[in-house]
Amino acid sequence: MKVLVTGIDGYSGWPLALHLLARGHAVVGIDNFVTRRRVREVGSWSATPIPSFARRQAVLRDLKGQTISFYRGDLGRYEFVRDVLAREHPDAIVHLAEQRSAPYSMIDVRHAVATQTENVRSTLHLLYAMRDHAPDAHLVKMGTMGEYGTPKVPIPEGFFEIDYRGGHDVLPFPRQAGSWYHWSKVFDSGDVMFASRIWDLRATDVMQGVIYGIRTPEIDDPRLLTRFDFDETWGTVLNRFLAQAILGLPLTVYGRGGQTRGFLALEDSVQSLTLAVEHPAEKGEYRVFNQFDAAYSVQSLAETTVRIAAEFGLAPTIAHPPNPRIEAEEHGYEPIHEHLPRLGYRRTRELDEVLREIFRDLRRYRRRLEAKRHVVAPTVDWRRGDNRGEIGARAPASSPPPGPPSS
Numbered sequence: 001m002k003v004l005v006t007g008i009d010g011y012s013g014w015p016l017a018l019h020l021l022a023r024g025h026a027v028v029g030i031d032n033f034v035t036r037r038r039v040r041e042v043g044s045w046s047a048t049p050i051p052s053f054a055r056r057q058a059v060l061r062d063l064k065g066q067t068i069s070f071y072r073g074d075l076g077r078y079e080f081v082r083d084v085l086a087r088e089h090p091d092a093i094v095h096l097a098e099q100r101s102a103p104y105s106m107i108d109v110r111h112a113v114a115t116q117t118e119n120v121r122s123t124l125h126l127l128y129a130m131r132d133h134a135p136d137a138h139l140v141k142m143g144t145m146g147e148y149g150t151p152k153v154p155i156p157e158g159f160f161e162i163d164y165r166g167g168h169d170v171l172p173f174p175r176q177a178g179s180w181y182h183w184s185k186v187f188d189s190g191d192v193m194f195a196s197r198i199w200d201l202r203a204t205d206v207m208q209g210v211i212y213g214i215r216t217p218e219i220d221d222p223r224l225l226t227r228f229d230f231d232e233t234w235g236t237v238l239n240r241f242l243a244q245a246i247l248g249l250p251l252t253v254y255g256r257g258g259q260t261r262g263f264l265a266l267e268d269s270v271q272s273l274t275l276a277v278e279h280p281a282e283k284g285e286y287r288v289f290n291q292f293d294a295a296y297s298v299q300s301l302a303e304t305t306v307r308i309a310a311e312f313g314l315a316p317t318i319a320h321p322p323n324p325r326i327e328a329e330e331h332g333y334e335p336i337h338e339h340l341p342r343l344g345y346r347r348t349r350e351l352d353e354v355l356r357e358i359f360r361d362l363r364r365y366r367r368r369l370e371a372k373r374h375v376v377a378p379t380v381d382w383r384r385g386d387n388r389g390e391i392g393a394r395a396p397a398s399s400p401p402p403g404p405p406s407s
């Protein structure tokens, strides 16, 4: 198959591309490198040094003899999206290229508007370009489990049956997102569902849990590593805990720590997306996959991190600063995930072993963590309308970066 990966330079896009190539697919990529720029904007960088995309392509060619056709450009420009689809006619499009940070979207009005307009616009551009230039392609759209919020009933895969006042129907399950970013994904879901119906497109909307890990089997050389963000804006909770453990900082469990979410290892996320690509939806079908392995509370993740850290001679403590987010801190959580196992999905990685692997990798890049130790603590507060001062205030005036210049 020919697979177009939007966001191919990102945390999950790069390992996915490597895996698709290893399975014999042709890979075309799009990226505008905005994540690299925005991580710099908040004064941080990837703990793993990431070569430029041109360098990544060269390394891939030298090491494995594989090539990726790459288009540098912004999905926000319709002509660009249209031209790539018209030229490439992909069989599948994995759409990962969106602003993906909830705290970033909560910084202020400018960041909220940028997140929602960019994300919704990019998806609409892809849908229109598919309609006119790749109507048989299968769109695998990356959403998030965060679309659902934390309802007090089991969370189905997109749709549920309802009896109400004598009527019966199968309806989209209500969404209760917890940030402007998560709401942008809800709007995307509505648009993808609607476009599939009116234009007979094929689409899989992936409600993905939080991903953890740096490695996949194809990442067998340090030059092929994917990015690892650990700052409060771009680092997900486990990444921040791991960085804090290595830096000798307390692990910051926001509030009581009962917040529970679905998680899965990077390798299993790549496996799931590949299964979706290789088992396309039917024409006109819009299907939803919940994509996670297990649900963990933030407190239990902190305790697991402390336990594994001890194996590496580290003794982090756990702190409970006030929660900067507005969310339930104790709640039930019962999401269902049956579609992917039906396609053959099997969990391959356990949390403990992946945490050990990350500790081993991160110790090698300790100096890059040290250089940015001031960016891990939370400053973006959901209650404040403008957090720019807090983000800017914490960065030291000038700190010469050690190591190679990479994002």
Ligand SMILES: NC(=O)c1ccc[n+]([C@@H]2O[C@H](COP(=O)([O-])OP(=O)(O)OC[C@H]3O[C@@H](n4cnc5c(N)ncnc54)[C@H](O)[C@@H]3O)[C@@H](O)[C@H]2O)c1
Pocket: 006, 007, 008, 009, 010, 011, 012, 013, 030, 031, 032, 033, 034, 035, 036, 073, 074, 075, 076, 095, 096, 097, 098, 099, 100, 118, 122, 142, 143, 144, 145, 208, 209, 210, 211, 212, 227, 236
């Ligand atoms: N990482 C997670 O834990 C997680 C969990 C759930 C959902 N997701 C979703 O998965 C997707 C990929 O996440 P990720 O962690 O790889 O993010 P990422 O930011 O590392 O990767 C996204 C890539 O897309 C590119 N991009 C963004 N906007 C673009 C645009 N308008 N035009 C061209 N390129 C653009 C960025 O430069 C970046 O390389 C996102 O949609 C995110 O919302 C991620």
